[in-house]
Amino acid sequence: MYHYRLKETIAAVATSPGSTIGIIRISGDQAFNIASKMTGRNSFSHMKAELLKLKSEKKALLDRCIVLPFRSPESYTGEDVVEFHVHGASLNAADILKKIFEMGAIPALRGEFTFRALLNSKMNLSEAFSINALITSDNPFTVELARKESFENSSYPVLKKFIPEWEHYFTLSTALIDFPDQVSATLPFEKIRRSIDEMSVFLRKMIKNSSDLKKFSNFSILISGKPNVGKSSLFNALLNRSRAITSDIPGTTRDYLSETLFIKGFPVIIIDSAGIHDPKAEIEKQGIDRSKKLIGNCDLVLLVIDPTRPLDRFDSGLIERTEGLQRLIIENKSDVADGFHFSDSLKVSCVSGNGIEQMIHAIETLIESAKPDPGQFFFFNEWQTDTAEKTIEMLDSLRSGLESDQIELTHFCIKEILLNIRNISGEISSFDVYEKIFGSFCLGK
Ligand SMILES: Nc1nc2c(ncn2[C@@H]2O[C@H](COP(=O)(O)OP(=O)(O)OP(=O)(O)O)[C@@H](O)[C@H]2O)c(=O)[nH]1
Ligand SMILES: [Mg+2]
Numbered sequence: 001m002y003h004y005r006l007k008e009t010i011a012a013v014a015t016s017p018g019s020t021i022g023i024i025r026i027s028g029d030q031a032f033n034i035a036s037k038m039t040g041r042n043s044f045s046h047m048k049a050e051l052l053k054l055k056s057e058k059k060a061l062l063d064r065c066i067v068l069p070f071r072s073p074e075s076y077t078g079e080d081v082v083e084f085h086v087h088g089a090s091l092n093a094a095d096i097l098k099k100i101f102e103m104g105a106i107p108a109l110r111g112e113f114t115f116r117a118l119l120n121s122k123m124n125l126s127e128a129f130s131i132n133a134l135i136t137s138d139n140p141f142t143v144e145l146a147r148k149e150s151f152e153n154s155s156y157p158v159l160k161k162f163i164p165e166w167e168h169y170f171t172l173s174t175a176l177i178d179f180p181d182q183v184s185a186t187l188p189f190e191k192i193r194r195s196i197d198e199m200s201v202f203l204r205k206m207i208k209n210s211s212d213l214k215k216f217s218n219f220s221i222l223i224s225g226k227p228n229v230g231k232s233s234l235f236n237a238l239l240n241r242s243r244a245i246t247s248d249i250p251g252t253t254r255d256y257l258s259e260t261l262f263i264k265g266f267p268v269i270i271i272d273s274a275g276i277h278d279p280k281a282e283i284e285k286q287g288i289d290r291s292k293k294l295i296g297n298c299d300l301v302l303l304v305i306d307p308t309r310p311l312d313r314f315d316s317g318l319i320e321r322t323e324g325l326q327r328l329i330i331e332n333k334s335d336v337a338d339g340f341h342f343s344d345s346l347k348v349s350c351v352s353g354n355g356i357e358q359m360i361h362a363i364e365t366l367i368e369s370a371k372p373d374p375g376q377f378f379f380f381n382e383w384q385t386d387t388a389e390k391t392i393e394m395l396d397s398l399r400s401g402l403e404s405d406q407i408e409l410t411h412f413c414i415k416e417i418l419l420n421i422r423n424i425s426g427e428i429s430s431f432d433v434y435e436k437i438f439g440s441f442c443l444g445k
Helices: 031-039 091-102 112-119 125-136 140-151 155-160 163-178 189-217 231-239 282-297 313-321 356-369 382-403 407-425 431-438
Strands: 010-013 021-027 050-055 061-070 081-087 220-225 257-263 266-272 300-305 327-331
Touching: 010 091, 010 112, 021 031, 021 091, 021 112, 031 050, 031 061, 031 081, 031 091, 061 091, 081 091, 112 125, 112 431, 125 140, 125 155, 125 382, 125 407, 140 189, 155 407, 163 189, 163 407, 189 382, 220 231, 220 282, 220 313, 231 257, 231 266, 231 300, 231 356, 257 356, 300 313, 300 356, 327 356, 382 407
Parallel strands: 220 266, 220 300, 300 327
Antiparallel strands: 010 021, 021 081, 050 061, 061 081, 257 266
16 A cells, blocks of 8 residues: 555654644645745755744635755655644644645555665564564663664664675576576585575574563563462552552452563563452352463463461462563562471562561662673564564475475575575565564654
């Protein structure tokens, strides 16, 4: 759909409602014309901001705002672009935008400005992805990496360097199929095998880095334990507010609760869950099943134990279940405990607050250790990761094709690998691919 609209002039508010300044962006052939009609100005100087009055077609005063023109190709999209920096990004901006549509622009789709920037070679696909991550991420580490990728463009040359050799293999295998009698050369098997290995290692590493980054960006901590050990009290202590209901009645928390907490500036999802025991009623069973499922899906378990009660089969069941996972054993109620079950547990009291600081410190250390190495390369979009996975499958098939000397299979795999690696590095893509990608972008970008 995006490519059918390339002749159209598009417009959108690029800032979110509620902002004090609303930036309306217009891009396309009609951008300057619309700006002239609204400001009464006949000409604009490239990148010279001016304070001007905006009027509707019927000459009704709309706003006095900063008008910032960019002449093609020196703009974000590569087309003529005009920005109006108006008062607020809510009703006033929406109303001015409506007037812009009345003058011939059409509403921009999600990511359509970036799509045009890509088509006009203002950026490549990996830059576009990282710019989207830069805009949407609330994790300072992801922002740091996205900045590097967007403006230093680090992974792009590394990915691109694979292309020439695969182009060569493609030309050679095509010639072997199309002109078998005229081509005396054979495929450089050893060299191809080395290229397969090199690219597999590189892509696998990038996929792993990207999955580590995703995990780190969505880091979740589950508070687990049997009933009445003080899970909800601990949840409240971490959030520093009384979010969950606590009581001395076992089974108070029926279903899980989650909140976002910032630890060392990183957003972390913290989950309070229903106490694990033998449920008596169906509704209790559902809550407990959910608690059990959460154990395998979180990045850190805070396993809460009550030292004032003997360890029972529920405690030991949970100790077993969380074995091998990232886990901290928390012995709560230290204010009333005579002794403890574990020497290496963290001893805390949600009542006195003792040990909470140390526990937060231990959590911080674990989160820090989950942080991927910023010197590595990352994908900022699922589509790139999926394509890299498909490429690895193709590389494996090619390895088998070479073993069995099947030139058709070899040729097909080389073609697919070349196409995928070009796609990932942002060199070419079909319009279908663009639609899938840009649909997840923000409006106005
Ligand atoms: N003395 C003492 N009591 C605590 C402490 N933490 C929690 N409690 C009490 O223990 C009882 C259970 O606390 P909750 O936080 O509701 O326990 P829970 O594990 O969420 O319980 P369920 O939701 O039923 O699984 C409440 O009466 C709390 O006041 C603590 O550090 N010291
Ligand atoms: Mg609870």
